[in-house]
Amino acid sequence: MPVPQELGQHYDVAPEDYWTDPNSEVTRDYFADQIAMYIRLSKRDPHACTALDIGAGVGNGMAALGRAGFEVCGLEPSPSFRRAAIERLGIPPSRLTLGSLENADFPPNSFDFISFSAVLEHLANPAEALRKTVIWLKPDGLMYVEVPSSAFLLSRLVRLFYRLIGANHVINTCPMHTPYHLYEFGLKSFEKHSPGAGYAVAFHEYYPCATNMARWLARPFNAVMKWTDTGMQLAVWLRKI
Numbered sequence: 001m002p003v004p005q006e007l008g009q010h011y012d013v014a015p016e017d018y019w020t021d022p023n024s025e026v027t028r029d030y031f032a033d034q035i036a037m038y039i040r041l042s043k044r045d046p047h048a049c050t051a052l053d054i055g056a057g058v059g060n061g062m063a064a065l066g067r068a069g070f071e072v073c074g075l076e077p078s079p080s081f082r083r084a085a086i087e088r089l090g091i092p093p094s095r096l097t098l099g100s101l102e103n104a105d106f107p108p109n110s111f112d113f114i115s116f117s118a119v120l121e122h123l124a125n126p127a128e129a130l131r132k133t134v135i136w137l138k139p140d141g142l143m144y145v146e147v148p149s150s151a152f153l154l155s156r157l158v159r160l161f162y163r164l165i166g167a168n169h170v171i172n173t174c175p176m177h178t179p180y181h182l183y184e185f186g187l188k189s190f191e192k193h194s195p196g197a198g199y200a201v202a203f204h205e206y207y208p209c210a211t212n213m214a215r216w217l218a219r220p221f222n223a224v225m226k227w228t229d230t231g232m233q234l235a236v237w238l239r240k241i
Contacts, residue, residue, distance in 0.1 A: 031064035031115075034144055038113050041202055041237055042142055046070045049112035052136065055119035056096055059085025070113065073097070075104055101129055106136045117146040121181045127193055130238075134198045137240040142202065149206060149234040150184035154221070156230075190236050202239040206231035 039046065047069035053061040056074030058081055065072040074096040076082045082098050085091040097104065101123065114137060120126045130145075137143060155171055162169045190201050208222040209232035225231045 031061055034115070035064065035068045037203070037237065038142055038144070041239070042112070042140075044112060050110065050138075051113040051115065052106070052111045053115045054101060054133070055117065056085060056091075057081050059089040059091045059096070061115055061117070062091055062096065063089045065113075065115070073111075075099065075101065077101075101133070108135050109138045110136050112138050112141050114141070114143040116143055120145060120147050121183050121185070124182065126183055126185075127197070130193065130199070131197045134238070134240055139240060141240045143199070143238040143240075144235065145190075145238060146207075146233055146235045147183075147185040148181060149231060150186045150189075151206075151230045151234075152184075152225075152232045154225075154232070185234055187234065187236070190238065194238070198240060199238040200241050201236055203237040205235050207233040207235065209233055 035046065038044075042049075046065075049070050051065045051070040051072045053065060053072060053074040056062050056076040059074070062072050062074045062085065072095065074085070074091065076085065076096060076098060077100045079098060082096055085096055086093055101119070114133060116133060120129060123129045133143060158171055187201070187204055190204075194200055206226070206229045208225040222231075
């Protein structure tokens with residue numbers, strides 16, 4: 001599926017603002033769990049499927065999806081990230097659109113799978129973004145959404161500490177440069193939004209994720225977060241209905 005190379009609005013963020021080494025190799029298991037879950041939930045062969053990676057970044061997700069057999073397209077608002085994807089991973093320019101989701105326009109029922117990871121929390125109107133994106137899915141298609149969890153235990157403890165010492169600080173807007181986090185999400189965010197948006201929650205899970213804690217403290221802390229669903233990230237799989 002050919003895609004436009006540029007859409008109206010975009011902003012530039014340097015890859016090195018996110019990665020110590022943006023030129024590092026893509027590991028063979030990158031995005032493998034998500035691809036395996038797609039196959040499990042969809043019962044479809046990736047070689048017969050189309051995919052869209054929203055917020056394609058430096059192209060790691062597109063490379064992984066293409067390696068798995070998907071016919072993959074991408075959408076990326078940062079010219080620097082798009083350039084890195086093309087130069088570093090050989091992503092075909094015609095497959096990676098430069099532009100924002102708000103200005104993107106793909107035909108309805110175009111994709112079997114849409115990856116929407118680490119994007120929704122940056123958008124001014126996430127509810128409308130989901131409604132728009134679901135239209136691009138084929139009937140019974142799946143969308144993978146990964147967002148910061150509003151139940152993240154460490155964040156809640158740090159906010160409590162700030163309140164107790166009378167400090168006017170928050171940690172919810174990380175990273176501390178554009179694009180900032182505007183929202184956090186819970187599972188109910190998607191369950192309450194889904195009836196009028198054309199999707200149903202097919203599966204969800206919480207990820208503890210790495211922290212800067214000492215290993216001896218991180219292990220029990222991560223175990224608690226996993227047991228109580230209070231990890232840093234929430235991953236939801238949305239099925240078009």
